[in-house]
Amino acid sequence: MMDLLIELFSEEIPARMQPRAREDLKRLITDGLVDAGLTYASAGAFSTPRRLALAVEGLTAESKPVREERKGPRTDAPEKAIEGFLRSTGLTLDQLERRPEKKGEVFFAVIEKPGRKAAEIVAAVLEATIRDFPWPKSMRWGSGSLRWVRPLHSIIAILSDEASAQVVPLTVDGIEAGDTTRGHRFMAPDAFRVTGFDDYAAKLRRAKVMLDPAERESAIRQEAANLAFARGWEIVPDEGLMTELAGLVEWPVPLMGVIEERFLDLPPEVLQTSMKEHQKFLSARNPRTGRIEGYVTVANIETPDGGATILAGNQRVLAARLSDAAFFWENDLREARAGMQAWAEGLKSVTFHAKLGSQADRVDRIAALAREIAPAVGADPDQAEQAAKVAKLDLRSAMVGEFPELQGTMGRYYAQAAGLPQAVADAARDHYSPLGPSDEVPSAPVSVAVALADKLDTLTGFWLYGEKPTGSKDPFALRRAALGVIRLILEHEFRVALFDTLKKGTTPHLRRPVAAHDTNSLSWQDIDNLLSALNERIAANERPVVENPEQLRALPDLIQQAKNADIISVSDALKAARDALSELRTSGESESDLLAFLHDRLKVHLRDQGIRHDVIDAVLAMPGSDDLTLVVRRATALNGMLGSEDGPNLLQGLKRAANILAQAEEKDGVEYSFGADPKFAETDEERALFAALDAAEPKIAAAMRAEDFPAAMSAIAALRAPIDAFFEAVQVNTDNPVVRRNRLNLLSRIREAGRLIADFGRIEG
Numbered sequence: 001m002m003d004l005l006i007e008l009f010s011e012e013i014p015a016r017m018q019p020r021a022r023e024d025l026k027r028l029i030t031d032g033l034v035d036a037g038l039t040y041a042s043a044g045a046f047s048t049p050r051r052l053a054l055a056v057e058g059l060t061a062e063s064k065p066v067r068e069e070r071k072g073p074r075t076d077a078p079e080k081a082i083e084g085f086l087r088s089t090g091l092t093l094d095q096l097e098r099r100p101e102k103k104g105e106v107f108f109a110v111i112e113k114p115g116r117k118a119a120e121i122v123a124a125v126l127e128a129t130i131r132d133f134p135w136p137k138s139m140r141w142g143s144g145s146l147r148w149v150r151p152l153h154s155i156i157a158i159l160s161d162e163a164s165a166q167v168v169p170l171t172v173d174g175i176e177a178g179d180t181t182r183g184h185r186f187m188a189p190d191a192f193r194v195t196g197f198d199d200y201a202a203k204l205r206r207a208k209v210m211l212d213p214a215e216r217e218s219a220i221r222q223e224a225a226n227l228a229f230a231r232g233w234e235i236v237p238d239e240g241l242m243t244e245l246a247g248l249v250e251w252p253v254p255l256m257g258v259i260e261e262r263f264l265d266l267p268p269e270v271l272q273t274s275m276k277e278h279q280k281f282l283s284a285r286n287p288r289t290g291r292i293e294g295y296v297t298v299a300n301i302e303t304p305d306g307g308a309t310i311l312a313g314n315q316r317v318l319a320a321r322l323s324d325a326a327f328f329w330e331n332d333l334r335e336a337r338a339g340m341q342a343w344a345e346g347l348k349s350v351t352f353h354a355k356l357g358s359q360a361d362r363v364d365r366i367a368a369l370a371r372e373i374a375p376a377v378g379a380d381p382d383q384a385e386q387a388a389k390v391a392k393l394d395l396r397s398a399m400v401g402e403f404p405e406l407q408g409t410m411g412r413y414y415a416q417a418a419g420l421p422q423a424v425a426d427a428a429r430d431h432y433s434p435l436g437p438s439d440e441v442p443s444a445p446v447s448v449a450v451a452l453a454d455k456l457d458t459l460t461g462f463w464l465y466g467e468k469p470t471g472s473k474d475p476f477a478l479r480r481a482a483l484g485v486i487r488l489i490l491e492h493e494f495r496v497a498l499f500d501t502l503k504k505g506t507t508p509h510l511r512r513p514v515a516a517h518d519t520n521s522l523s524w525q526d527i528d529n530l531l532s533a534l535n536e537r538i539a540a541n542e543r544p545v546v547e548n549p550e551q552l553r554a555l556p557d558l559i560q561q562a563k564n565a566d567i568i569s570v571s572d573a574l575k576a577a578r579d580a581l582s583e584l585r586t587s588g589e590s591e592s593d594l595l596a597f598l599h600d601r602l603k604v605h606l607r608d609q610g611i612r613h614d615v616i617d618a619v620l621a622m623p624g625s626d627d628l629t630l631v632v633r634r635a636t637a638l639n640g641m642l643g644s645e646d647g648p649n650l651l652q653g654l655k656r657a658a659n660i661l662a663q664a665e666e667k668d669g670v671e672y673s674f675g676a677d678p679k680f681a682e683t684d685e686e687r688a689l690f691a692a693l694d695a696a697e698p699k700i701a702a703a704m705r706a707e708d709f710p711a712a713m714s715a716i717a718a719l720r721a722p723i724d725a726f727f728e729a730v731q732v733n734t735d736n737p738v739v740r741r742n743r744l745n746l747l748s749r750i751r752e753a754g755r756l757i758a759d760f761g762r763i764e765g
Helices: 015-035 080-089 118-131 197-206 211-232 241-246 267-279 308-335 341-349 359-377 381-391 399-402 409-417 423-429 447-465 478-492 498-511 526-539 549-565 570-581 591-608 613-620 628-642 649-668 686-704 710-716 719-731 737-755
Strands: 002-010 042-048 050-061 066-074 096-103 104-113 152-161 166-167 180-182 192-193 253-258 282-285 292-299 349-355
Touching: 002 015, 002 180, 002 197, 015 042, 015 050, 015 118, 015 211, 015 241, 066 080, 066 447, 080 104, 080 447, 118 152, 152 180, 166 282, 192 737, 211 241, 211 253, 211 282, 211 292, 241 282, 253 308, 253 409, 267 282, 267 292, 267 409, 292 308, 308 399, 308 409, 308 719, 341 359, 349 359, 359 381, 359 498, 381 409, 381 423, 381 447, 409 423, 423 447, 447 478, 447 498, 447 591, 478 628, 498 591, 526 591, 591 628, 613 628, 628 649, 649 710, 649 719, 649 737, 686 710, 686 719, 686 737
Parallel strands: none
Antiparallel strands: 002 050, 002 152, 042 050, 066 104, 096 104, 152 166, 180 192, 253 292, 282 292
8 A cells, every 4th residue: 555645836825715726636636546446545635825735545556457348330230330449449350359149240349458556547647637727717827838826836746655655757847746845935945855744744844834724723713812812802703714814824923913092993893894804814802892902913924023023014004904994984974974865865876786776766665665564573664664764875885885895784883873773773784684594683673674675675676577596596696585585584483474575575666667778779670579569468468567658558659650650750769669668567477486486495494494395385385375484384383293103194094085086076077075974974984084074174273273283283183093994994986876975075074174284285205
């Protein structure tokens, strides 16, 4: 067994690319080795800003010989067919074997491939990996053709065992593989030789390089916490930044700095964001004041003065950055205290989407919808409307212009500065949430109302114009918005008639005036097409949306007059046609389609909670499927019942009853839905089933009315034993027509008992 060490040494690799590069290097090399016939025990990939490394242990010394037999054409096949087979195998005619088959003599090629040494295989796999490495971005340098993320300087490729180590013979674009690398760029820049991974890792550490990114991250985390603790502070958690810092340095040296007093009144989110985005600083918070008062910068070098010079330079740059932030903050506060009217006016010139109007249009729609939703979520309608009107105003602030990720956060500060109620200010911050499956859901009623309105406006608007997610493409994050709606409703158990709410969200879009289009370049043929489209929509009784219905009714004559007598110009005719035709929309269909989309996202959301998709389908087929809280309560109870001891057998009995009924109704051309009478029962099992249904049906109906779904499941589960006994003892399709009809009507009672709860026919199994 052998061990393999690979290092690809280059200029600095961007930190964000290193995790994926490690995985790609490991995957490409190990897959290539296995495909070539080698096996290995384990592999580990590492990275620093200047190198990618891979250690493979327990690698076989050579691949095994391979003998492959390939069947060819018959010996009397056309010459071209035989020549093609020879080309594919690389053999000559005299090297083929002739073997008798049932349909005649056939050529066989026996291809024997000898085993190859590991060094030969590693060289081929490593060269292919380097040349085809999937960097998100790469570059060429000098006169070579090789592409790499940054100029590649050297390659280590060493195969070793207990006795010796050898360099794999390999040259890639003039770079010859060897056994030499370099340490830290400044503290240990000289080259040194290595013989294997253990030697490599040990010498790198002596050369001031921590090879393992997890070790560097742990060192940064621990030392930063120690520095903060010494001052009575704590590090603000930021896992993403911590990982990025580990990818920026080879020898992490955390240093603690203090923020100048003049900047401490800035909102902590501003300080944290500015330091993170501009300088990659970790923020240190004083738990006694709640303010961010310090920072940790991670240097890549140890200095004789303990980092004082580095900190001084960072302090100057930080002061300049925070001065900008303070300037933005002070100007924004003046505007907020003045009522933010300039920001509201500015939103009119900011396009949200070409088909959905400006941000101001959007704010008006969200405010109206938030007011409608407020009672259902326990919010004050006036505050919900007010919060919606101010929630987007910070988009025009200087601070959010500089740091877009602070939208909402700054909105809360500005609403507070404007003297608005705290619930309104909190809604400005919280209405974007939840942003994903792990994000917290707002709990304050006003925040919930605005958050729901915001997401529903987005969904109804894009849905109305056909901008739906397709496959993996979702440019407007509509799946995330749908999941947000679902979580907002379910986690607070709100009872919302979602279809009506979607209609309320769609209506403002239908009433919005259509934006102007350039019509001067269109021809009379275009007018003919528009006129045909209009007539088809009117004939189908669809409801076009225009500002002036009278104009719509007069439009066909208007266009015809323009064509025949040039009473109006082409552009005027098309301008009139534009409002009626270019954005024809109808209500109802869009909401139904969007509700189905929300149901699909609900299934995905509940799958992780162990609720089967077919159970959801069975419940969605019932009335009230637009009440998501009701759907989930039903589905949870039904899922639990089906997982009980009685569940599978009860399901089988219900489905069997439904199937027998469906077949009989199709054959007889009648519906068996009433008239079951116990006096026609011939067996004890029939009479027992009558009695069980008499007892269960009112219990199920009462429990469903009271939304006591566990009780409903318990009541229908009681039917399991009498249904099983009935099917074991009774022949439904008996020769006696009266008895047969009575038994079919009895099965109808079983079917209807199930339908009180769910459409059991949709449940698999």
